[in-house]
Amino acid sequence: MTETERIRRLYDDRAATYDRSVGIGERILLGPFRQAFGALLRAETIEVGVGTGLNIPHYSADVTRAVGVDLSQEMLRHARERASQLGIPFALVQADAEALPFPDASFDTVAISLALCTIPDPGKALLELGRVCRPGGRIVMLEHVRSTSRPLAAVQKVLSPLNERAIGCHLDRETFDLARSLGFSIDESWSRLFGSVRLAVARPPAAVVLPSPDPIDAGGEDR
Secondary structure, rough: HHHHHHHHHHHHHHHHHHHHHHHHHHHHOOOOHHHHHOOOOOOOEEOOOOOOOOOOOHHHOOOEEEEEEEOOOOHHHHHHHHHHHHOOOOEEEEOOOOOOOOOOOOEEEEEOOOOOOOOOOHHHHHHHHHEEEEEEEEEEEEEOOOOOOOHHHHHHHHHHHHHHHOOOOOOOOOOHHHHOOOOOOOEEEEEEEOOEEEEEEEEOOOOOOOOOOOOOOOOOOOO
16 A cells, blocks of 8 residues: 555545534634634635545635545535535635646645645655646645754654554655755744744745735744
8 A cells, every 4th residue: 555545545434524623722722723724815815635624614815726635535525515604606626736737837826735745755745736827826835843942842753653653644854944944935934842943935936026915913932
C-alpha cells in the first residue's frame, strides 16, 4: 500500500467522527484563523484538502465559484452535506493534491488548510497549487508547522512519528520555508502559538504582483 492510499483509507475511516474529534483542540490551535482564511478567498476559488468542509461557512462573499478537492470520498460526502445545508453551490472532486485534474491557470484563488502536513510529497503538491493559480492570483495557506520556539519544536519532533503513524500528519514540517525554496513569494503572514500555526497569502513562482490583500483581524502574532 502506498502512503497516499494509506492516508486515503485513514480519512475515509475518520470522516464520520472527524468534526467531533478536532473539537476544542482545534479551537485552541487555530483561534480565529479559520474565519480569517475564509475572508481571504476571492473570485474563482479551489480549496485543496477541503475535508469535511469546515472552512465553507467562512467563505468570503467575494467567492464567485467554489471547487473543493479531497483525497477521501467519505470526507467529500460530509463536505457536500455541509455545503447543501448552507445553500452554497460547491463542486466537489475526489483527487490527489499531487496531481490536480485541472488545466494550468484555472483559479484566481488556490487555498489549502491543514493538509500540507499530511500530503506525502508537499513540494509536489505546492507546485500543483502554483500551476493551477492564474497569473495575478493568490495562494492562501493555513498550516501548522515547526515552531519557532526550540522547546516546542523539540516536543513536535518527538511526537511527530507517533502522529504520522496514527493519522499521517507531520507535526514539524517547515512548509513555508519549502514554499520559498520552490520560488513562492509570501506576501503577508500571520502566526500564533509560537509560530506553530501560520496563515499566509502567497504568490506562485513568476506570478504577477497584486496589491496586498485587505487587512484582517487574524488575532496573530505578526503581520
